[in-house]
Amino acid sequence: MASKSVAAEPSGTTTAASRSHTKKLAELTCEKIEMKIIEMNWPVGEVIGSEADLLAEYGVSRAALREAIRLLEHHNVAYMRRGPGGGLVVAEPDPDAMAHAAAVYLRYRKVTPKALFEARTALEVAAVRSACEHIDEDGIRKLRAALEHEAQFVGGESDATIHDFHTVVAELSGNPALHLFVNVLTQLSAAGFLGATAMFDKKAARSVQASHQVEEVHRTHEAIADAIIAGDAGLAQHRTVRHLNALASALEE
Template structure:
């Protein structure tokens, strides 16, 4: 198959030139393997076939195949170990990787940590209202389990507690039922979790009183959801998120997102 970067064709009557880009063979291999991973045909930890088998399957040379591997490695979809016992293993798409790449765009656009927190408010407040409206017994059981694990962690491990705090926020959006908003929320929450740990690495992460207050607020939200109190849930959550933003960011509101990944 041709590996040229493009072809040109002149329209009837000498019209404008249309350039059609022909994908390189390595890109075609990447596209097929990526599709298999995303569709779940290849699972986390699966070993890809040997290089010789893949070369035969796709009709490509070893350099072309290795170029495809480099692209997939850059996307964190495979890892390659060289040597006699090496090979390529599959990694399913990670929201942490997505958050890291998103941070590059946010940094390019001058986005600050405050912007990320404000975006979380815009996503989560309607989400808790929707969950209060549609919640099921299974939703309530999942929320209560998360609350109980969070409360137990507060007494033993403050770093684990703050991660479980974030888990509850993500769980609320997950149970609200919109997959696109869930992905966005997970990406934002990963950035926020990393920021919380990074900004408070040498101190008690949020302070005992603040952490206890957060647990109480989460339980109050649970009560609103149980009662299907949409306005109460949204009002409480907006206050909680606004207060958390001010407390956790402090003087770091202007810090850029990608600083967290340095």
């Protein structure tokens, strides 16, 4: 009896399946390493294993491990240091990069000015209250430095860094979550006023607002800062809400 012939697989099928398998293994390995770093309490600068150590620990191919490391580097979680004493080093995540990625996603979701400023108001009211409670001499210096920076725009055009006052206040809250999310929403607001360029290069985007509007924003920021420095949470919150309402109205025009 003649044996049945076996149809040959289409060229490239095995390779494509292999690549898909490697990618899935890489993603799982990346997640495992991230979890390990979290469980180690994120020891920035510490080497957690050489390539050989990691291959043995996770039992994956060199290709899958290197793809996992590429993902870790992209996420700003860890990076591979070559040479003697090298290995996978725990990195300090970049909050600006994370905020930018979230802002891009919300831009993709076409978040409306109304939704944007509803979220901003809730977050910034909380941030201002906490900043009033935690303000110290270092915080006062940061506020004044932000105001001095934006003062250079009075009488002319501004760039997107005029919005940084809000992220400084959020930083002074002492709450990393508030700081991150206010940063995200402030980037989106800047893009709404100055165009998408503001999300990628704050200094390249120039204001189309009249000089008196820039001056008004600066005066308002000064008033909010004065209330925070005085520790008057109620007044600082009131001024912040009024300011955000004005910005929301201007963005919707």
